[in-house]
Amino acid sequence: MTPGPGRRLIPAYLVTGGRSTPSGPALDRLAVLLRTDAELPPGAGTEQRRLCGLLDPGALTVVECAAHLELPVSATVFLATDLVASGHLRARPPIPRAGEIDRSLVERLLVGLRSLH
Amino acid sequence: MLPWIVALAAVGTAIWHAVRAYQAGRDAYAASARAELADRQARAAEARTLALTEEIRQLAEKRIPAAATALSHRAAPVPGLREAAGVEGDAARLLTDAVQAARTAILEERRRVDAAARAAMRGTSAKIQSLLNQSQHLLQELQHEYDDPRVLQLDFRNELALRRTQATAVLCDAWPGLARQNSSLVEIVLGAQSRVGGYERIKVANHLRQERLALVARAAEPLAIALAELLANATAYSHPDTEVPVTVQQAAGRGALVLVDDAGIGMDDDALKRARALLAGPSEVLLTELGDPPQTGFAVVGRLVARYGFSCHIEPSPYGGMRAMLRIPAHLLTVMDDDRTLSVLAPAPVPAHPDAPGGGATDTGPAADSAAPDSLAPDSLAPGSLAPGSAEPVATTGTDPTTGTDPATAARDSTGPGVPEAGTPALPSRRRRARRATAPDGGTAARTRETGVEPDLRTPEQAGASWAALQQGTLSGRSASAPSASPSDDQGDDET
Known part of the structure; x- marks a missing residue:
């Protein structure tokens, strides 16, 4: 009859402000966020200040920010997209995983380099 | 002597007759008066009975239903006796008592039914509440596992349902159903x-x-x-x-x-x-x-x-x-x-x-x-x-x-000091603070550029421009010294 302990008080979806999708291009969870020089307006929310404060020393990925803010990635994406849209953050697509290099491409490059001589 | 006696007797008889006639007349008058009285009383009693019957009908058809309605609609009028003069004080009081008794009975019954309804709803809502709480836990786990924003929406819907259920439970005298710190x-x-x-x-x-x-x-x-x-x-x-x-x-x-x-x-x-x-x-x-x-x-x-x-x-x-x-x-x-x-x-x-x-x-x-x-x-x-x-x-x-x-x-x-407090002890943080402090001293062009935010993000156009510049420089240098090399250079350009 009694529910499980520790029902959370503040849900993460509050960040979305009632929107169903982020107001901009979707950010990957490994996208890198960087702070720009733009000052936050005085009316900015605490969570926006916290996110910008996190990024002041340097760049972090979305998932790292989410962990610091104790929010799910999906909610952090809303927050970050807003700040990117308002010009307070920059987002860089994730660094792609290093893959197998196309061997033929390397060979052709080698041919090209040799032919320079 | 005899005639005197006869006359006396006749007079006596006459008097007696007269007296009897008078008495009979009086009796007849009294009897008719009594009959009239009885008749009147009977008619009055009939009228009272009729009035009482009417009042009882009023009671059954109007007053008690109206009293019942008035319990739920305070503005509804409750009619009284039809003719207050038509019934005696006792009867009127008893009739009013009947209304009161009906009202009390209805109130009791309503309270009982309401309590039963509340008990039923309390049980149901407690069950639903615990289920919704469980789905909330699951949704929260999902949120941290998947990045789909629809999970957030689902969580919100769940929370709305939970609020409704909880409010219903509270209304039905249930415990709010959650202990917090x-x-x-x-x-x-x-x-x-x-x-x-x-x-x-x-x-x-x-x-x-x-x-x-x-x-x-x-x-x-x-x-x-x-x-x-x-x-x-x-x-x-x-x-x-x-x-x-x-x-x-x-x-x-x-x-x-x-x-x-x-x-x-x-x-x-x-x-x-x-x-x-x-x-x-x-x-x-x-x-x-x-x-x-x-x-x-x-x-x-x-x-x-x-x-x-x-x-x-x-x-x-x-x-x-x-x-x-x-x-x-x-x-x-x-x-x-x-x-x-x-x-x-x-x-x-x-x-x-x-x-x-x-x-x-x-x-x-x-x-x-x-x-x-x-x-x-x-x-x-x-x-x-x-x-x-x-x-x-x-x-x-x-x-x-x-x-x-x-x-x-x-x-x-005020938020500034809160950030390290909240973040640093619990989580491994990859901060660039130390490295970046030394990076500009390292002095390479790339690293100094990294600190300024603007050039750090190289757009495809910028990259293209710098490579184009390099290529043009190579081309111009090559065309000056060894023009024969240019075809192979084009080939390389196409492939990159």
């Missing part, structure tokens, strides 16, 4: 906000002097429920384009106050009177009195008010709609332990109106709302009067507004 007042307000459709319109302004002001464990969830109902009313009865400002402030008598304003349609006098009666915390609220569809909001708040000792008052708001004031008495307040960090989303205690910065900004904040009734004005006085263990937090948060700094920088300062 001492919880920050601002977090409770946000929690209540999150349970309401249209929560994005609710703007919470935190005017607390003591940032870590919290509710004692047993009152935390009840306050969240009550506040959620007030917020639901405010959002439901105001235009979707308007905001619902919520002000959290400390009151003069060591209590706290949450104000919910809306710019909605307001309430008429009847509704206001009814709402105030419900908010006063009556000992029993019948489901049958809540209307169809039931208006549960104020009734739920009233139940919680009666049980936990808040008080709630509503009045016309300076914003145009209604203002609900929820007062939390001092004995339900405490200060949170220092090792608990506040949620990221909790608004920092800054003045609600950034255009009124500087000294005592927290004090002018609520006053700037007013138009607020003058009873609220002294609420923002008496600083630091809260709890004995609250000295340090008051000192740290209290300095910001009083130093007269720009609210924006003040807010940054």
Whole structure:
């Protein structure tokens, strides 16, 4: 009859402000966020200040920010997209995983380099 | 002699006859009078019986049904005796007693049925509540596993359903169904906000002097429920384009106050009177009195008010709609332990109106709302009067507004120290602070560029331009020295 302990008080979806999708291009969870020089307006929310404060020393990925803010990635994406849209953050697509290099491409490059001589 | 005797006898007989005739006449008269009387009495009795029958008919057909109706519709008239003169006092009293007895019986029965309905709903809602709580746990796990924003939406729907169920349970005299620890007042307000459709319109302004002001464990969830109902009313009865400002402030008598304003349609006098009666915390609220569809909001708040000792008052708001004031008495307040960090989303205690910065900004904040009734004005006085263990937090948060700094920088300062506290001990943080400090000293062009944010992000066009420059340089140099090499260079260019 009694529910499980520790029902959370503040849900993460509050960040979305009632929107169903982020107001901009979707950010990957490994996208890198960087702070720009733009000052936050005085009316900015605490969570926006916290996110910008996190990024002041340097760049972090979305998932790292989410962990610091104790929010799910999906909610952090809303927050970050807003700040990117308002010009307070920059987002860089994730660094792609290093893959197998196309061997033929390397060979052709080698041919090209040799032919320079 | 004889004739005398005969004459005497005749006279005697005549007299006797006369007397008898007279007597007979008198008797006949009396008899007819008695008969008339009896007749009249019989007719009167018949009339009384008829009147009584009519009254009983009135009782059965009009008075008792009307009395029953009047129990649920207070304005409905209850007719009395048809002809008060037609029945004796005793009968009239007994008839009225019958109405009263019927009324009592109906009330008893209604209470019993209502209690049965409440018990049934209490059981059901407790079950649903626990299921919804379980799905909330699952949804929260999903949120951390998957990045689909639809999980957030699902969580919101779940929370809405949970609020409804919880409110129903509270209305049916159930325990709020959740034990919490001492919880920050601002977090409770946000929690209540999150349970309401249209929560994005609710703007919470935190005017607390003591940032870590919290509710004692047993009152935390009840306050969240009550506040959620007030917020639901405010959002439901105001235009979707308007905001619902919520002000959290400390009151003069060591209590706290949450104000919910809306710019909605307001309430008429009847509704206001009814709402105030419900908010006063009556000992029993019948489901049958809540209307169809039931208006549960104020009734739920009233139940919680009666049980936990808040008080709630509503009045016309300076914003145009209604203002609900929820007062939390001092004995339900405490200060949170220092090792608990506040949620990221909790608004920092800054003045609600950034255009009124500087000294005592927290004090002018609520006053700037007013138009607020003058009873609220002294609420923002008496600083630091809260709890004995609250000295340090008051000192740290209290300095910001009083130093007269720009609210924006003040807010940054107050959140600034919070960041490392919240983040660093718990999580491995990959910060670039140290490396970046040395990086410019390393002196390579690439690293210096990295510190400036602007060139760090190389757009495809920039990359293209720099490579094009390199290529042109190579081409021009090559064309000057060895023109034969150019075809192979083109080949390489195509492939990259």
